[in-house]
Amino acid sequence: MNTAYTAGVTTPQDESHAPGSRTAPLRLAIIDGDSGFLQVVEKRVRARGWQQRILTGAVPVDELVSMRLGALVVDLAVLGAPGWAYLEQVCAALPALPVIVCTGPSTVAQRVRALRIGADDWLGKPCHPEELVARIEAIVRRGRLAAPPVERPIVEAGEISIKPDQFQAFVGTRSLDLTRREFELIRLLAGNAGQVLEREAIYQRVWGYAMAHGDRSVDVFVRKLRQKLERASPQWRYIHTHFGVGYRFAPEPADSAAAEDTGLESAVEAFSEETYAPVS
Amino acid sequence: MNTAYTAGVTTPQDESHAPGSRTAPLRLAIIDGDSGFLQVVEKRVRARGWQQRILTGAVPVDELVSMRLGALVVDLAVLGAPGWAYLEQVCAALPALPVIVCTGPSTVAQRVRALRIGADDWLGKPCHPEELVARIEAIVRRGRLAAPPVERPIVEAGEISIKPDQFQAFVGTRSLDLTRREFELIRLLAGNAGQVLEREAIYQRVWGYAMAHGDRSVDVFVRKLRQKLERASPQWRYIHTHFGVGYRFAPEPADSAAAEDTGLESAVEAFSEETYAPVS
DNA sequence: GCACTTGTGAACGGCTTGTTATCAACGCTC
DNA sequence: GAGCGTTGATAACAAGCCGTTCACAAGTGC
Numbered sequence: 159m160n161t162a163y164t165a166g167v168t169t170p171q172d173e174s175h176a177p178g179s180r181t182a183p184l185r186l187a188i189i190d191g192d193s194g195f196l197q198v199v200e201k202r203v204r205a206r207g208w209q210q211r212i213l214t215g216a217v218p219v220d221e222l223v224s225m226r227l228g229a230l231v232v233d234l235a236v237l238g239a240p241g242w243a244y245l246e247q248v249c250a251a252l253p254a255l256p257v258i259v260c261t262g263p264s265t266v267a268q269r270v271r272a273l274r275i276g277a278d279d280w281l282g283k284p285c286h287p288e289e290l291v292a293r294i295e296a297i298v299r300r301g302r303l304a305a306p307p308v309e310r311p312i313v314e315a316g317e318i319s320i321k322p323d324q325f326q327a328f329v330g331t332r333s334l335d336l337t338r339r340e341f342e343l344i345r346l347l348a349g350n351a352g353q354v355l356e357r358e359a360i361y362q363r364v365w366g367y368a369m370a371h372g373d374r375s376v377d378v379f380v381r382k383l384r385q386k387l388e389r390a391s392p393q394w395r396y397i398h399t400h401f402g403v404g405y406r407f408a409p410e411p412a413d414s415a416a417a418e419d420t421g422l423e424s425a426v427e428a429f430s431e432e433t434y435a436p437v438s
Numbered sequence: 439m440n441t442a443y444t445a446g447v448t449t450p451q452d453e454s455h456a457p458g459s460r461t462a463p464l465r466l467a468i469i470d471g472d473s474g475f476l477q478v479v480e481k482r483v484r485a486r487g488w489q490q491r492i493l494t495g496a497v498p499v500d501e502l503v504s505m506r507l508g509a510l511v512v513d514l515a516v517l518g519a520p521g522w523a524y525l526e527q528v529c530a531a532l533p534a535l536p537v538i539v540c541t542g543p544s545t546v547a548q549r550v551r552a553l554r555i556g557a558d559d560w561l562g563k564p565c566h567p568e569e570l571v572a573r574i575e576a577i578v579r580r581g582r583l584a585a586p587p588v589e590r591p592i593v594e595a596g597e598i599s600i601k602p603d604q605f606q607a608f609v610g611t612r613s614l615d616l617t618r619r620e621f622e623l624i625r626l627l628a629g630n631a632g633q634v635l636e637r638e639a640i641y642q643r644v645w646g647y648a649m650a651h652g653d654r655s656v657d658v659f660v661r662k663l664r665q666k667l668e669r670a671s672p673q674w675r676y677i678h679t680h681f682g683v684g685y686r687f688a689p690e691p692a693d694s695a696a697a698e699d700t701g702l703e704s705a706v707e708a709f710s711e712e713t714y715a716p717v718s
Numbered sequence: 719g720c721a722c723t724t725g726t727g728a729a730c731g732g733c734t735t736g737t738t739a740t741c742a743a744c745g746c747t748c
Numbered sequence: 749g750a751g752c753g754t755t756g757a758t759a760a761c762a763a764g765c766c767g768t769t770c771a772c773a774a775g776t777g778c
Contacts, residue, residue, distance in 0.1 A: 617756080
């Protein structure tokens with residue numbers, strides 16, 4: 159009913175940043191009526207790649223649940239007298255949800271009451287949007303720290319499966335015995351299956367810094383990977399060279415020599431919903 | 439820098455491990471010089487059954503660690519110019535420690551900076567002690583809340599069984615005679631059997647604070663564990679090294695010389711629904 | 719055919735890990 | 749409080765893995 163929404167520039171999957179800092183974009187909801195305030199906040203929310211949803215009033219708790227929020231900002235003034243009951247209700251139903259009350263002048267008693275009820279923070283208006291965002295970050299950080307590590311999905315491709323929590327790839331139950339770099343590389347490639355990745359981009363994302371001119375490391379590691387893949391799964395070809403460009407990951411049956419010529423390959427490439435752009 | 443040796447009883451795990459089993463009294467430290475303020479705060483801290491410790495200045499991080507704090511309140515004004523560096527240092531070394539800055543007049547930029555550095559909250563003086571306490575409670579609550587990974591009371595792995603209530607591991611009825619740290623380490627590893635845990639993560643969760651660069655403690659304790667496991671259960675191998683990453687707990691028969699060639703190792707691990715599937 | 723790119727194998731060297739020893743700190747008994 | 753055994757932190761050395769680099773072969777496109 160009352161949902162303006164703004165999607166951050168969610169990069170498809172910047173999955174493999176070098177030191178594994180994994181952060182899905184935060185989903186933030188704001189119950190507030192001050193359009194000027196909302197605007198300046200939204201600007202900063204966007205800059206962080208978060209997703210923002212603006213609510214103009216009390217939304218049933220069920221709906222809040224279904225929004226799968228990462229944080230909630232509330233202006234109690236908007237809700238009027240039932241605001242306190244609503245706050246209590248939300249905090250009781252969603253104890254894991256960070257809640258920041260951001261409202262006008264208040265008394266100590268009010269602030270203490272909100273915090274006791276279950277709110278995580280209280281920020282008086284007028285306030286600087288930067289501080290609001292910083293406080294949201296601090297609370298979310300605290301919550302994430304204690305949270306169980308996010309389970310990463312197992313990627314399946316051809317015969318192999320990539321298990322991030324083991325830093326290893328398998329054919330059936332058998333390990334490919336990859337080193338760390340090899341694993342990071344195959345994870346990056348398989349995570350962007352069907353896409354041609356340029357050497358410099360690969361290097362940047364696996365090694366974490368810019369590739370020096372003439373560096374052949376990527377080639378060498380692709381070779382190592384191919385060797386291990388070939389040994390463990392000889393019926394498939396996984397990594398394809400694009401001359402003058404880079405490499406593309408796409409599992410294909412090994413006997414598709416004829417198929418490749420006809421461009422049939424795209425029929426095999428499967429699990430990636432990413433748009434597949436064949437390169438002649 | 440490494441002056442005071444604060445080894446000793448160090449049991450920092452209870453806050454990070456034991457979910458909500460028992461709520462030990464919160465240990466609170468306050469770096470502040472205002473005796474009047476300290477007095478009114480202390481009154482309320484006592485009323486809640488917390489333990490309070492007053493520090494008159496910057497205390498070495500090592501000492502903070504050994505205090506096993508549940509929260510820290512800092513008045514930056516007391517620390518002077520180096521206060522910011524100190525704050526950063528503390529937050530880096532003890533990311534799990536709730537830190538509240540409670541100090542005099544401030545600018546938005548200062549508050550944002552502190553929150554970014556790792557502080558959980560900023561409360562301007564003068565403030566009502568009740569609000570300070572309520573904010574501490576809210577932060578601690580948030581930190582405790584998201585820790586639901588219910589650890590199985592007894593973990594069975596290979597020949598050994600781990601009994602948390604006894605702080606000991608056994609082969610049959612025979613104790614492995616593990617020290618406290620050794621036990622915490624094997625509990626963590628076995629509790630995440632099959633997963634590769636990175637050294638820093640292990641250190642953070644067993645020792646309770648951030649691992650210093652170059653620290654080899656995890657390796658040394660892994661060796662001690664392996665030694666005791668080997669002695670008590672020579673037919674099995676439990677802890678596996680992942681070069682450049684960390685360690686993985688997975689019971690495997692020791693005679694896997696032939697098995698390794700067939701990739702048996704992964705089939706046995708995790709004592710889950712996987713059954714041994716002979717290869718070829 | 720020529721220039722350039724990519725594949726391949728091997729060797730070097732650095733960094734990671736295994737292992738042992740030493741010492742400070744602590745708890746215990748007396 | 750002194751003496752003694754235990755625990756944990758740290759240093760030092762050895763061993764070995766792994767990433768980088770080089771040289772050369774093979775392949776690609778013009």
